[in-house]
Amino acid sequence: MRRPFKTATQKLSADSLRLNAFAQAIAQAASRLEERYWESQLDVLLRKLLRNHHQDVIESSLDHLFKQESDAYDALMENVEAASESCIVELNGTSYDALLIAMPILAWTRFSIASGPIPADMVMTLSAHLHAHVLAPDTKLAMAPTLFSIDQLPRTHADTFALTQQMTQAALKDAPVKNSPHAAETAPFLADTRYLLAVVAAPAGEALFRWQASSNPTERDEALSQWNTQAMPNIARLLPGCGIELLLPEAYFVACREGDRLIRPASIRAAVHYLTHTLTIEPDALQAVIGSFGEEEAEGRVDEYRIGFSLSGEPDILYGVVWPLYGQEDDDELQYRVVETPTDPLLSSVVERKSPIEEIFALLEECGVVHVKRHAELFSMEFCDDCGSPLFPDMEAELVHAEMPEDAPAGTAHLH
Template identity: 60%
Template sequence: MRRPSKDSSLKLSAEGQRLAGLAQAIVQAASRVEERSLEHHLDSSLQRLLRSGHQDTIDNALNNLFKDDLPAYDVLMEGVEAVSESSFLLEQEDGTEKRYDALLVAAPILAWTRFSIASGPVPADLLSTLSAHFAAHLLSEGTRMAMAPMLFSIDQLPRSHSETYAMTHKLAQAAYKHAAVKLQLKAPETAPFLADTRYLLVAVVVPHGAPIFRWQEPEHQASFQAVRANCLEQWQTQATPNVSRLMPGCGVELLLPEAYYVACREADKLIRPISIRAAVHYLTNTLGVEPNELRAVVAGFGEEESEAQVDEYRVAFTMRQSTDVVYGIVWPLYGQEDEEGTPIEGLVALGELGTQPTPYEEIVACLNEAGVMHIKRHNERFVAEYCDDCGAPLFADPTGELVHPEMPEDAPVGSEHFH
């Protein structure tokens, strides 16, 4: 389950009511036949709205369902993500109409540095090399693909389902036609974090019903996990040197390329512990101290109108004998996570509820692993506030006051980073 946008009070239009009604009907469907029929109608409505850019209609339906019917909200969110990251093409070949399936795939890259993490256009030679490795090590036989000539930061990715839909279709057409991709993007500035994610975006086109990834091929179904792990290893081995050329001065880790939304969420989660390690490394080297001379202050934050919900933890760093916050990182919560550590539904069925650490326990484990043993937790929930001048998040100091992190005046001059 994903959380909706903040503005959720608008009355539903007729199209919005149709979306909500179809999602609720899918939840109540008593058979797969009924469910698939309803999903077909829902997909058709979503395609029409996304194609015409009516994102607000979809958002209003999601917001209303989030308040009143969470199962239907999950169905509609899953539907809009699926429709915006996938498509089908009907092409005339040898006098007959042939259908192709297309999927927008994200190849996430975790990166960390003391300098800056690059983003932006990918040179043609590197794009060709990365595309060749992507196809050779990850994709099934008979696929067509097109990689966007851009290394995306999270701020440069499509910002709505409508924009994702447009990107999917643009790349899918280029993949089918074996054409070069031309993007007319005014890429926004990217904040200089110590640890952050970057993405390569790829559209993959296959004949209708054919496998997309190598581990989905029929001969690998009995051992798909081992094949998938091997594909990832090959992709990492072959592509990492080329990605490193794009991102000088950075440590990088390539994650498994997957469908757009799943890959982005997985990268969002996996960058969090790296952010803590990068922050501790930065502070110990910049201030000339050992990790055990630092103190971490952990506090939960949320929106003012949601008194109980924690949307993120903010981790402030001080020296052990001082209350001055010198640095801070944000640990956002995603999906089913909350301050109590609600796990994904699959673990309920597996009986593994008791083995899942809470987000706070994960943060403590990461801090301890990085050498920070002195940790204070504020049990109260703070309203998420930001600096009026620069927009950076404010962090709770040991006394519970929200402050802007400031490095000591005698620290080496450099860019301030907050993640």
């Protein structure tokens, strides 16, 4: 179950009540035909709300259902995402299905990870590789000329809807996509995700991806392999000084969640690598302090772990890594799978773990950090009032800033 935006409790509007009713009907449907009927009703309402930027109405419904009815919440969230990232457009008498896709790039470095505008010739080259190795033949494509950080992606479903509509028109008219003139600033991290965005369109009912066109779902793996091989040299030019791993281009929300999940192991490895090389120490000279963090009103739910690093036996936290949790990952009994990425040791992961905290312990052990303390209490989500940085627990369970020694070599100021 995915989590909603944090919103204040308020009386539900008439449209919010209708959203809830449609989502509940979908969750209770006894046949695929009934489910599709309610989905079509919900889709009409969602597109009206998204087009008019009534994000607050949608968030109120999601917040209410998240607390009351998990099945209906999942149904509403799935349909909100679908309405935001896809559309049906008619052009010259032909109906087209269009989908916003994201191409996640996992990157790590001791310096800085680039973002921002990319050259037109690079857009053309990457578009050609997409057509050749990922998309179905004869699809139409428009790629944004930007390497996005997470801070520069659409912030709401309404923003995503607007971007999808804009880029769909560009794809169907074979026109270039314009850069956003007001891109948000990007915080520097040692390991972070970058995204390329595009819209792919095809006549309604036709395949969008190569594995659909061949009716062979196993071709997804081959598409990812070819994308890594062919696109990597070009993307490496956009991210100088970085280690890189490319994930499969997929529907926007699924791809972004995969990028968020798979950057987490690289964040811990990059932290240990950076600290040991910057301070000229071995990993066993470090100690890690782990705290569970959650919203005060969430009744004990863990939203993220924060891992602070210090020198063994020393009180000061030098660096911190935030490990956010997604869906039901806060359930320690949940069995889940971490995708193995053997192309680089920074990203190769233990494949089966019972819980995120077990994966964190395994990663620290793998990195050579043998002194690890986990606090039992649940900390509130505290941030620095001055700079907004997350605070990390020290050995005494005090929440503190993570700060490198004054005589340490200058470098990246944050960790993911």
